[in-house]
Amino acid sequence: MFSATQRLQNVFGHFTSVFLMLAAAIMLLSYTHWWLEDIWELPMSVRSVEPKILMKYSRRFGGSNNQGKENCKLKVDFDGDLTPLFNWNTKQLFVYLTAEYDGDRPDISNKVIFWDQIITDKKDAVLDYHNLASLYSVYDTTNSFNQRNATIRLEWNIQPYVGWLIYGETVIDGIKTINFPAVEGAKKRKTRSKK
Amino acid sequence: MVSLFNGMSPRGVLAQVMTVGLMVTSAFMFWKGLAVVTNSPSPIVVVLSGSMEPAFQRGDLLFLWNRSPRVNVGDIVVYDIKDKAIPIVHRVMRSHASDRKQLLLTKGDNNPVDDLDLYGYKQNYLDREEEIIGTVRGYLPKIGYVTIFLSENAYVKKILLAGLVVVSLLQRE
Structure with a gap:
């Protein structure tokens, strides 16, 4: 009845x-806290x-020797405060x-990402950027953006210490x-859709 | 082997074997049931590399979900490319979706460039249907390190398995 394996099993079961x-308590409290902070309504200017x-x-930029690819980069100015996203269960933002x-x-x-940032400290969560260069040189599956309009969003993802991941946007x-502007000085090419 | 069951009736031995079989099959059923619910062939994965640090470290346990027909940009997905041994956990950076198909470009948060070099020969995008095993939804830290330890030390795994079987066969209520 009270063998060593039995004891070991009990200790292990208790620990689990x-x-x-x-973990459940940490999750429940932190998610309630985020919900009370109204984190899905944070303003960003x-x-x-x-x-x-x-x-x-x-190839690194989607093109090839004889086929050019339009690559887009951005310069952005924005500011906003994301500190409400930080509590005791925020591992990274x-x-x-x-x-x-x-x-x-x-x-x-x-939908494409132009810029991203990992924030692990609450002190760094106040964003204020002037003339920030986007991190990525973005290209489409076709060869041109065809001067289309695009909707800009600043989104976030909270990675908790324990629990499920939360997504939202400002x-x-x-x-x-x-x-998307036209390429300066280049003649318009026929776009080719890629399989 | 016979001496192991010393003093047990044949019926007792059979019952003991049944119990072990039940344990193994119910674990298997739980795993497969979870696979059906999440629609993912591997609903719980262990992180093996540091390319998503500081979000995920080696040994962290991830819970996947694969019921949504389209994944979102910003989602962390697990993908498995044919002819490549290990599934990879990375974030979706670009999505090009039509009614029929969704193409994805991924990148590890901790990597300087996107995953173009990790894909197959001349492959530029991942295919949502073909290559995505699931989207990461939940997270438990560190627990999966046990499995990394076991798979990197094969003999420990064998000893442990044998030990488990022997113990559960010998155990009497």
């Missing part, structure tokens, strides 16, 4: 249930977004700037759409 209860298009001919735009057919939709005050 204590751990799971603790976007003052300027300047897109720039360049032709690229390497992933903030990212996205653009959503249409495709050649009505059923196509595209409420943008200011510039919400951009227009």
Whole structure:
């Protein structure tokens, strides 16, 4: 009845249930806290977004030697305070700037990340950027953005110490759409949709 | 082997074997049931690399969900490319979706560049239907390190398994 394996099993079982209860308590309290803080309504003021298009001919930028690809980069000004996203269960905050735009057919939709930032300290959660260069040189599956309009969003993802991941976006005050410019000096190419 | 069951009736031995079989099959059923509910062939995965640090470290346990027909940009997905041994946990950076198909570009938060070099030969995007095993929804830290330890020390796994079987066969109520 009271063998060594039995005792070991009991200790292990007890440890597991204590751990799971603790995790559940941390989760419940922190998620309530986030909910009370109204984290899905945080304002972000976007003052300027300047897109720039360049032709690229390497695979890293979606092109090839004989086929150029329009690559877009942004210069952005924005500020906002994301400190309410931090509490005792926030391991990291992933903030990212996205653009959503249409495709050649009505059923196509595209969404791309231009810039992102990992924030692990509450002190760094007050964002204020001037002339920030986007991290990524973004290209489409087709060869051109065709001077389309795109919707700009600043979204975030909370990675907790324990629990499920939370996603949300800020409420943008200011510039919400951009227009992909034409390539300067380049003649317009026929777009080719890629399989 | 016979001496193991010393003093047990044949019926008792059979009952003991049944109990072990029940344990194994119910664990298997739980795993497969979870796979059906989440629509993912591997609903719980253990992180093996540091490419998503500081979000995920080696040994963290991730719970996946694969019921949504389209994944979102910003989601962390697990993908498995044919001919590549290990599934990878990375974040979706771009999505190009139509009614029929969704193409994705991924990147590890801790990596300087996107995953183009990790994909197959001449492959530029991941296919939602073909290559995504699931989206990361839940997270438990560190617990999965046990499985990393076991799989990297194969003999420990064998000893542990054998020990478990022997103990559960010998155990009497």
